[in-house]
Structures are given as C-alpha cells and as structure tokens.
Amino acid sequence: MVALLASMPYWAQSLLRVLGGIVAVLLPAGTIVYVFLFKMMSFMQSRLGPMEAGPYGSMQLFAEVGKWLQKEDLYPERADKFIFKIAPLIVLTSTFLLVAVVPFGPDAWFTNFEAGVFYALAVSSVSVLGILVAGWASANKYSLLGGLRAAGQLIAYELPMVLAVVGVVIQAGSMNLQQIVVAQNAGEIFGWNGLGNPYILTQFVGFVVFMIAVQAELTQTPFDMPIAESELVSGYMTEYSGFRFLIFFIAEFATAGVFALIASVLFLGGWGVPFAWFGWESLGDIDNWMNVVGPLIMFSKMMLLVFLIMWVRFSFPRFREDQLQRFAWKVLIPVSLVNIMATAVLKVAF
Amino acid sequence: MAKVPGLFKGLGVTLNTMVETITKGANTVQYPHEKEAPPIRARGVIALHEGNCTSCMLCARSCPDWCIYIEGHKELAPPRRAGGKPRQVNKLDRFDIDYALCMYCGICVEVCPFDALFWSPEYEYSEPRIADLLHDKAKLGEWMETVPEAPELEAGAEKKGKK
Numbered sequence: 001m002v003a004l005l006a007s008m009p010y011w012a013q014s015l016l017r018v019l020g021g022i023v024a025v026l027l028p029a030g031t032i033v034y035v036f037l038f039k040m041m042s043f044m045q046s047r048l049g050p051m052e053a054g055p056y057g058s059m060q061l062f063a064e065v066g067k068w069l070q071k072e073d074l075y076p077e078r079a080d081k082f083i084f085k086i087a088p089l090i091v092l093t094s095t096f097l098l099v100a101v102v103p104f105g106p107d108a109w110f111t112n113f114e115a116g117v118f119y120a121l122a123v124s125s126v127s128v129l130g131i132l133v134a135g136w137a138s139a140n141k142y143s144l145l146g147g148l149r150a151a152g153q154l155i156a157y158e159l160p161m162v163l164a165v166v167g168v169v170i171q172a173g174s175m176n177l178q179q180i181v182v183a184q185n186a187g188e189i190f191g192w193n194g195l196g197n198p199y200i201l202t203q204f205v206g207f208v209v210f211m212i213a214v215q216a217e218l219t220q221t222p223f224d225m226p227i228a229e230s231e232l233v234s235g236y237m238t239e240y241s242g243f244r245f246l247i248f249f250i251a252e253f254a255t256a257g258v259f260a261l262i263a264s265v266l267f268l269g270g271w272g273v274p275f276a277w278f279g280w281e282s283l284g285d286i287d288n289w290m291n292v293v294g295p296l297i298m299f300s301k302m303m304l305l306v307f308l309i310m311w312v313r314f315s316f317p318r319f320r321e322d323q324l325q326r327f328a329w330k331v332l333i334p335v336s337l338v339n340i341m342a343t344a345v346l347k348v349a350f
Numbered sequence: 351m352a353k354v355p356g357l358f359k360g361l362g363v364t365l366n367t368m369v370e371t372i373t374k375g376a377n378t379v380q381y382p383h384e385k386e387a388p389p390i391r392a393r394g395v396i397a398l399h400e401g402n403c404t405s406c407m408l409c410a411r412s413c414p415d416w417c418i419y420i421e422g423h424k425e426l427a428p429p430r431r432a433g434g435k436p437r438q439v440n441k442l443d444r445f446d447i448d449y450a451l452c453m454y455c456g457i458c459v460e461v462c463p464f465d466a467l468f469w470s471p472e473y474e475y476s477e478p479r480i481a482d483l484l485h486d487k488a489k490l491g492e493w494m495e496t497v498p499e500a501p502e503l504e505a506g507a508e509k510k511g512k513k
Contacts, residue, residue: 042371043371043372047377311365312361315360315364
C-alpha cells in the first residue's frame with residue numbers, strides 16, 4: 001500500500017490526502033452528532049431522540065443537512081458581508097488544518113510534521129479568530145458579546161491546554177505526534193511491557209487538565225458562555241442560518257472529534273497496540289495491517305473520549321463568566337505548572 | 351474541592367438515566383405508533399346528544415368566546431294524550447362548535463340543564479384547514495359514541511336527573 005502510494009504522481013497523492021482529510025473530519029463529526037447528540041443526550045433525558053428518519057433515526061442527520069441547505073442565505077442589513085460570510089469557513093478550516101497532523105497508523109498520516117504538537121496547538125486557536133470575526137461582523141449586540149466571551153474564554157483555556165501537553169512532550173522527548181505514539185506503545189511500566197506506557201497513567205493530571213481545556217475550547221457546556229442560548233441567543237451564531245450555520249455546526253462537532261483524536265494520541269497511545277504483543281521494536285518493524293487496524297483503534301478511542309466530553313456536557317449547568325475565568329487562571333494553570341515541574345524532575349531522576 | 355463529589359454524583363444521575371432508558375425504555379411515548387389512553391374525564395372534545403337539546407341557548411350565551419352557534423325553530427308536536435292540545439317543541443336546525451375558538455373551559459357542559467353536552471376524551475381531530483374545525487350537529491353527534499359511561503356515584507349519593 002505504501003509502495004502503491006509512493007508510485008502515484010504527486011497530484012494523485014494530494015487528491016487522496018484531501019479526500020482522506022474530508023473523511024477523517026466528516027465521518028467522526030457525523031457519528032458524534034448521531035450517537036451522542038441525538039441518541040445519548042436523549043437517553044440521558046429518558047427519551048428516544050429522532051426515530052422517524054431511517055431505522056432508529058439514523059438518517060436524521062441527512063434530513064437536517066437537507067433542511068439547512070434549503071434555507072435562505074440571510075445576512076443582517078448592517079453586517080460586514082464579506083467577513084460575515086467567510087467566518088464559518090475560518091472555523092471549519094482550523095478543523096481541517098488540525099486533522100492534518102494526526103497520525104492514524106504507522107504509514108497512514110497526512111503529514112508527519114516534526115513539531116506536530118506545536119502546530120496542532122497553534123492551528124487550533126485559529127478558530128477563535130473565526131468566532132470573534134463572526135460575532136463582530138453580525139452587527140448584533142448578542143453576537144458581539146458572544147464573540148468577545150468566546151475570545152476571552154478560548155484564550156484563557158488555550159494556556160492550560162498547552163501546559164498540559166508540555167508534560168507529555170517532556171516525557172516522550174519529542175513533539176512529533178508519531179514519535180509520541182511510538183514512545184507510549186514501546187514504553188514499559190517498571191520493566192513490564194504488556195500495556196506499553198500510555199501517558200494517561202503517568203500524566204493523569206495533564207490528561208484531566210487537557211480534557212477540561214478541550215471542553216472549554218469546544219465551548220461545550222459547562223463552558224458554553226459564548227453561545228449561551230438563554231442569555232445571548234446563541235451568541236456569535238445568532239444571525240447565521242442555512243448552510244453557514246451548518247458549517248458552524250459541523251465545525252463544532254468535527255473539532256470535538258479531532259481534539260479527541262489528538263487527546264488519544266497524546267494520552268491513550270494513539271493508533272498503536274503495545275508493541276510487545278507482536279514483538280515489534282520500533283516504527284520500522286510494524287506490520288502493514290496496522291495501517292488498516294490503526295484508524296479503527298483511533299476511532300474507538302476517539303469515541304471513548306468524545307463520550308466523556310458529551311457526558312459532561314449533558315450533565316452540568318453553565319458556569320458564570322467570573323467562575324469560568326477564575327477556574328482557568330487560579331486552578332488549571334497552577335496545577336498544570338506543578339505537573340510540568342514534577343514531570344521534569346522525575347524525567348531527570350529516572 | 352468540596353464540590354467534587356457532587357460533580358460525580360451529577361454524572362451518575364445522567365449515566366443511570368441513560369442505562370435505564372436503554373434497558374427499560376424511555377418515559378416518552380412514540381405518538382403516532384403508540385398511543386396513551388387519555389384519562390377518562392379528559393377534556394378532549396364536546397359531544398352533543400341531540401335529542402336532549404331544547405335549543406335553550408344557555409350554552410351559547412355562557413360560552414366565553416362565543417364559539418357555539420345555535421339556530422332553531424318551533425314546531426307543533428302531536429299531543430301526549432289523546433284529545434290533548436298539540437305541544438310546541440323547539441327543533442334544532444343548527445348546532446355548531448368552532449374548535450378553532452373553543453378553549454375547553456367546559457362551562458357549556460356544566461350549564462346545560464338537559465344533559466345534552468358531554469365531554470369525550472377523544473383528541474385526534476386536528477385539521478389542515480382551520481375552517482374544518484367547525485363541527486356541525488352531525489359530527490358533534492358522532493362524538494357521543496366516544497363518551498365514556500359516567501363514573502359510579504359515591505356510596506350514599508343522591509341520584510339526580512336522568513340520562
């Protein structure tokens with residue numbers, strides 16, 4: 001398969017990568033919306049959710065997309081039209097850029113970027129721009145407040161997220177996501193290598209901080225101040241309808257999926273199985289079938305993490321703005337700084 | 351930190367509800383496919399027992415939003431006993447209830463002195479055209495079939511009137 005890919009002309013490889021990227025973004029997004037937003041949320045509220053479109057409502061998403069595509073492409077009279085129109089695309093672009101560095105198998109990756117972690121964290125903050133711009137261009141007081149709240153919140157939670165990842169980077173000794181996967185699966189716990197060494201064990205504090213920060217970055221409840229529908233009428237999305245709203249909607253859940261993918265790479269061992277099971281030593285020994293099994297493993301780990309995100313979302317009420325900021329600056333950042341220090345000391349000691 | 355146990359308790363509630371819904375089924379009813387029987391005294395639709403109506407207009411006048419339309423005329427009926435005078439009776443020409451206006455207060459049913467109006471728990475009579483919500487005498491008469499038997503009186507209660 002690798003040989004086949006290498007023998008293809010450059011344009012064909014690029015086309016394949018683009019198609020792969022679209023699948024890697026849209027497939028998780030659709031699955032997340034159906035499994036978690038439609039079904040799990042309903043079950044948690046003792047109802048069944050959509051049941052009419054397709055068996056158990058499985059075609060509901062297509063019905064929704066069809067509905068949104070039919071709607072008129074509205075924009076407010078005093079909106080900054082060009083910016084208003086491209087804002088959702090900025091948000092979706094950041095999702096696509098984000099998935100580019102996620103490794104799905106020993107050879108199944110889009111780009112094997114040396115500073116992958118750095119790139120992922122940098123690109124994920126591009127979505128803030130899209131949201132801020134959407135809030136501003138709507139020429140609507142609710143949207144503006146929502147956009148500003150989003151900016152304040154996303155910047156505040158970017159920091160604990162970066163700091164939580166630093167612990168992983170210190171332990172793996174690399175910023176390359178592929179190397180982080182290899183380091184986890186080739187690792188051993190006090191000489192026992194049956195489980196590899198997924199960093200959720202050693203970096204549990206980092207994992208918790210990272211997941212909380214992801215929750216906030218995705219503006220999921222309890223961190224949904226920017227889109228608080230009861231006070232801000234969905235914040236920066238107030239004025240959006242039709243397919244532009246659809247793009248925001250896809251971006252929200254696609255980003256949830258991609259962040260869960262990145263979290264599974266950083267903390268749960270990514271696509272790999274513990275190398276000791278099959279007697280592999282390094283990246284070069286891995287059998288080719290891992291390129292097929294790897295994405296499936298990634299997908300199941302993603303579903304697990306998204307389940308956590310959505311479970312929290314459907315359980316807790318919204319934070320107040322001051323509580324939200326205090327939690328980021330007074331709790332998460334100090335905790336992750338202490339975590340970095342402890343990791344660094346232990347790294348040197350062992 | 352004192353709030354942490356509460357957080358897990360909250361997560362437990364939603365998880366338990368999810369497991370219960372999956373194993374025991376949801377609290378909701380999938381309406382067009384399965385139906386809940388409404389309570390026996392539910393205010394679904396008002397049925398007319400035409401034979402009891404004397405077109406006295408009490409219901410039409412007491413209706414808060416004037417959704418009952420009655421028209422009638424007087425007729426001479428044969429005398430009850432041989433050699434008597436012919437009786438004058440009120441004949442009902444029109445008895446319509448506009449369910450687009452009705453607010454289901456039930457005053458007409460309460461006020462009817464001759465037991466001509468009854469509550470029926472039937473509720474599935476929505477229409478695509480609002481004008482079709484005007485139920486005429488015949489349709490109101492059909493609803494009589496869905497009127498449940500009056501519940502048993504309490505022990506020792508005095509039976510009043512006749513049905």
